[in-house]
Amino acid sequence: MAITIGVAGITGKFARLIVKSLFNSPDVQIRGLCRNASKLPESFRDFPRVTIIQGDSTDLDTLRRFTRGCDVVICCYLGDNDFMTNGQKLLVDACDLENVSRYIASDYCLDFTKLELGQHPAKDPMKLVKAHLETKNNVQGVHVLIGAFMETFWSGYFGVWDPETCKLNYYGDGDELWEATTYETAAQYVAAVAKDQNAVGMQHFLGDRRTIRDIAQDFADVYGKKPQLERLGSLDDLYSKMQTVYQKNPSNIYAYIAMFYQYYCTNGQTYLKKELDNSRYPEISPVTFKGFLNAHKMRDLADAYQNAGSDV
Numbered sequence: 001m002a003i004t005i006g007v008a009g010i011t012g013k014f015a016r017l018i019v020k021s022l023f024n025s026p027d028v029q030i031r032g033l034c035r036n037a038s039k040l041p042e043s044f045r046d047f048p049r050v051t052i053i054q055g056d057s058t059d060l061d062t063l064r065r066f067t068r069g070c071d072v073v074i075c076c077y078l079g080d081n082d083f084m085t086n087g088q089k090l091l092v093d094a095c096d097l098e099n100v101s102r103y104i105a106s107d108y109c110l111d112f113t114k115l116e117l118g119q120h121p122a123k124d125p126m127k128l129v130k131a132h133l134e135t136k137n138n139v140q141g142v143h144v145l146i147g148a149f150m151e152t153f154w155s156g157y158f159g160v161w162d163p164e165t166c167k168l169n170y171y172g173d174g175d176e177l178w179e180a181t182t183y184e185t186a187a188q189y190v191a192a193v194a195k196d197q198n199a200v201g202m203q204h205f206l207g208d209r210r211t212i213r214d215i216a217q218d219f220a221d222v223y224g225k226k227p228q229l230e231r232l233g234s235l236d237d238l239y240s241k242m243q244t245v246y247q248k249n250p251s252n253i254y255a256y257i258a259m260f261y262q263y264y265c266t267n268g269q270t271y272l273k274k275e276l277d278n279s280r281y282p283e284i285s286p287v288t289f290k291g292f293l294n295a296h297k298m299r300d301l302a303d304a305y306q307n308a309g310s311d312v
């Protein structure tokens with residue numbers, strides 16, 4: 001059945017991979033919203049089933065023009081909390097006014113519904129946008145949870161993998177599970193959810209669940225070299241450290257945000273449900289940690305995050 005899918009923030013890494021996946025469905029029309037269309041790959045601008053709307057994400061008229069005629073809107077915004085909250089709320093308002101049936105929020109993370117407001121500063125917008133969607137009559141919220149992106153996990157910014165010393169740094173006892181999914185696998189699930197008009201509410205997908213010890217073993221199996229596991233302290237130590245850095249200067253997000261992710265990824269509070277929704281879309285083969293490592297040279301791991309979607 002023909003369907004029109006809107007992609008907000010279509011220039012982004014994740015959005016590109018979703019659109020690439022949607023190109024395989026001949027009956028899907030794509031409307032893309034961005035602030036600067038010259039950032040788009042040529043393959044998007046020239047593709048017959050893609051219509052690009054360039055405009056300001058704070059302008060309701062622009063957002064209504066973008067959402068008009070969409071069956072579903074996928075949000076791929078990434079920015080500061082004001083943009084993630086108020087930018088998305090206005091987009092939800094536009095969807096509601098234009099009778100778009102579903103809005104897929106820019107979540108793609110651990111289970112933020114298990115967090116209190118204020119516990120994880122970067123996840124408050126997801127809670128506020130979900131609450132905003134619940135006040136609407138015409139548009140239903142869809143929330144795709146995927147744990148951490150594997151590309152993010154291996155990035156220098158995340159603080160676990162140190163390519164210089166071939167070390168994996170961790171807090172806890174080393175038996176905590178990491179829940180993670182590649183950009184590409186997550187994009188395939190989001191594309192499938194967008195096409196599936198029955199998919200509403202929380203959606204739980206993962207590529208893998210592994211402890212840091214399992215991940216070190218996967219690494220050794222793939223590269224023939226065992227990374228050193230470096231324990232930096234207990235999870236309580238991590239909690240005190242991240243709170244200290246946070247309270248010293250809450251506006252210096254980069255000083256503490258990776259620690260918040262490490263903490264809430266592994267302390268059990270935000271794990272996805274045991275029985276995942278992967279089985280609803282059996283045509284998708286989720287990439288595991290080992291599969292991810294097999295697809296990358298060791299020296300490219302730390303850059304996999306910034307390079308996500310770059311070959312689209």
Ligand SMILES: NC(=O)c1ccc[n+]([C@@H]2O[C@H](COP(=O)([O-])OP(=O)(O)OC[C@H]3O[C@@H](n4cnc5c(N)ncnc54)[C@H](OP(=O)(O)O)[C@@H]3O)[C@@H](O)[C@H]2O)c1
Nearest residue numbers: 009011012013014057077078079106107108109148149152
């Ligand atoms: N679970 C995880 O480990 C994890 C890690 C990373 C990201 N994520 C999630 O994945 C999603 C997408 O991330 P990504 O990596 O694809 O991000 P990205 O590549 O940085 O893309 C962000 C998009 O937002 C747009 N944008 C930013 N500020 C804007 C503004 N003020 N007005 C209009 N557009 C604006 C950007 O437009 P321009 O191109 O014009 O700048 C771009 O299209 C987000 O929901 C993010 O939270 C999850």
Ligand SMILES: *[C@@H]1O[C@H](CO)[C@@H](O)[C@H](O)[C@H]1NC(C)=O
Nearest residue numbers: 011035036037038039040041
């Ligand atoms: C739009 O993107 C292009 C390509 O990245 C860049 O050269 C140009 O400066 C951008 N324009 C604005 C107004 O940001």
Ligand SMILES: *[C@@H]1O[C@H](CO)[C@@H](O)[C@H](O)[C@H]1NC(C)=O
Nearest residue numbers: 068069096097098099100138
């Ligand atoms: C949305 O649907 C309502 C009825 O459910 C209708 O009154 C309204 O005109 C529709 N809006 C648009 C923009 O189509």
